[in-house]
Each structure stands twice: as structure tokens, then as C-alpha cells.
Amino acid sequence: MTGSELPEPVERRLQRLWAEAAERGAAMPSEIALASSLEVSRPAVREALVRLEERGFIHRRKGADTTVNSSLLGIPARFEQRLDSSELIAAMGRTPSVEVTDVRVEEVTLDEAHEHDVSPRQSVLRTTKVWSADGEPVLVARDAVPVLTRTDPTTLDPATPMVDLATALTGERVGWELVFPGADGLSDDDAALTGRPAGEPAMTLDATGISRTGTVCYWTREVHLRGAFRYAMVRRADW
Missing domain, CATH: 3.40.1410.10 (Chorismate lyase-like)
Known part of the structure; x- marks a missing residue:
């Protein structure tokens, strides 16, 4: 990325990780792991996860893995x-x-x-x-x-x-x-x-x-x- 380019939105980067997890039938990584791999803050990750959940990509439960809705694969x-x-x-x-x-x-x-x-x-x-x-x-x-x-x-x-x-x-x-x-x-x-x-x-x-x-x-x-x-x-x- 050059100095004139804007960073890619966290939500878009998370959506790619969601697609990878959905194709594997796996759960999403934890907030801590996502923040580390994306090199962003946990609040930024949490906010983007909320938006993904609102749009039906994932389902989160306290104390449990974040599950993915793989039925959305192939629906552009x-x-x-x-x-x-x-x-x-x-x-x-x-x-x-x-x-x-x-x-x-x-x-x-x-x-x-x-x-x-x-x-x-x-x-x-x-x-x-x-x-x-x-x-x-x-x-x-x-x-x-x-x-x-x-x-x-x-x-x-x-x-x-x-x-x-x-x-x-x-x-x-x-x-x-x-x-x-x-x-x-x-x-x-x-x-x-x-x-x-x-x-x-x-x-x-x-x-x-x-x-x-x-x-x-x-x-x-x-x-x-x-x-x-x-x-x-x-x-x-x-x-």
C-alpha cells in the first residue's frame, strides 16, 4: 500500500476470512486472534463483527465460538x-x-x-x-x-x-x-x-x-x- 492509498476496511477483510472459514466449515478466530492477524484494535474488530452479524454472516454467543453462516456462499x-x-x-x-x-x-x-x-x-x-x-x-x-x-x-x-x-x-x-x-x-x-x-x-x-x-x-x-x-x-x- 502506498502513502496515497487508503487502508482496506476491516469489515471487508473480515468478510474474506469469513469466506475462508465457511468454505472449510470452521468457526471464526477469536477477537484477539483477528486483531493480531489484521493488525487493528480489538474495538475495531468487535465493531466490524457486529456489522457482519447484523447482515447474517456470523452468529456470536458469549463464551462460545463465533459460528459462520456458510449458506451465504455463492450469493453475491x-x-x-x-x-x-x-x-x-x-x-x-x-x-x-x-x-x-x-x-x-x-x-x-x-x-x-x-x-x-x-x-x-x-x-x-x-x-x-x-x-x-x-x-x-x-x-x-x-x-x-x-x-x-x-x-x-x-x-x-x-x-x-x-x-x-x-x-x-x-x-x-x-x-x-x-x-x-x-x-x-x-x-x-x-x-x-x-x-x-x-x-x-x-x-x-x-x-x-x-x-x-x-x-x-x-x-x-x-x-x-x-x-x-x-x-x-x-x-x-x-x-
Whole structure:
């Protein structure tokens, strides 16, 4: 790691150790052992373990080993976890690519202004992207990012991940996403972009990214083609 690079988050490093333990059918090492091997403090390890437990990767009991949930192996797509589309496709063991089919800067519509609580004359950067896995279209994303800084959106690479475009154009980082899943038939436009029949069933995700100060940083509609991803949701079952 060079001086300009940020250290990898503890939680991500622990998740790799979780995967190794799950593949072996073994328990997670103790907090002391994890802190030593990762060269971080025990409080940092404990905080990351809490987050992993909340997401269903592990189960901890006082005075007992930390067990791992090996059933999550091979499930890259989770409703409660935001992954960049390229990371999601790569997690499926396929090669991601993206084609930006439309880029424009324009004012929000009145419906958008009302729904997202932004000024009716607010400028937004709109992009349409078609994501492919091994050259096969799997997802269409229509993103809108408000222009709240002095950054000229036309100077940015539209293929840049949406969260990074949002940081540049709003000056804030996304803290939460509000997501509404649904199902619909492919529109004529989406069918033309993906080479699939119009009306073919597809899963949709309408998401709004919100900063910790309450600023709307983006909204997006994703159309996930049938059979492309296997989404899962993990929830605790404390009967």
C-alpha cells in the first residue's frame, strides 16, 4: 500500500476470512486472534463483527465460538447491500462491461421535484447505462444526479460509478439508499437496448441515495433482466 492509498476496511477483510472459514466449515478466530492477524484494535474488530452479524454472516454467543453462516456462499446479490454493478457482475464470476447509451444535463421534471424534494429548476446529470456480463446485457440503469456543486457535469466521465458522480456533483457521500423493488415488462426502449423481447418480465429497483445530512444525492431506476441475478435477503430468525 502506498502513502496515497487508503487502508482496506476491516469489515471487508473480515468478510474474506469469513469466506475462508465457511468454505472449510470452521468457526471464526477469536477477537484477539483477528486483531493480531489484521493488525487493528480489538474495538475495531468487535465493531466490524457486529456489522457482519447484523447482515447474517456470523452468529456470536458469549463464551462460545463465533459460528459462520456458510449458506451465504455463492450469493453475491443481496437486497440490503449496495454493490456497484461491475462488482456485482464480477462476484458472479463473469466479466463486467458497461455501455453509456445516453448522457444529458437538464432540469428535473415537476414530478421529480415533488418526489425528491428538490427545486423545480434543479439541474441534473442523466445517464443511461447498459451493463453486460461476458458481453450479454443483464441490466439497464437510468441514473439522475443533482448538480449542487460548481463542478461542470460535462467534464466528468459518465461511465464513472454513480456514487462517485454523486460525490463530485453534490459534494456529499451517500449514507443510505431507499429502495423499492418491483416487476414489469421490458419497455420498447429497454428491449431495443438489450436485444430482449418487449414485454419480457424483468425485476425493477427504484432507489434514492441520501446523504447523512438528508441531501438527495441521486435517484435511479434499474431494470434487471430475467435470470441475470439471483437476489437474496437475509433476516434474523430469533424464534
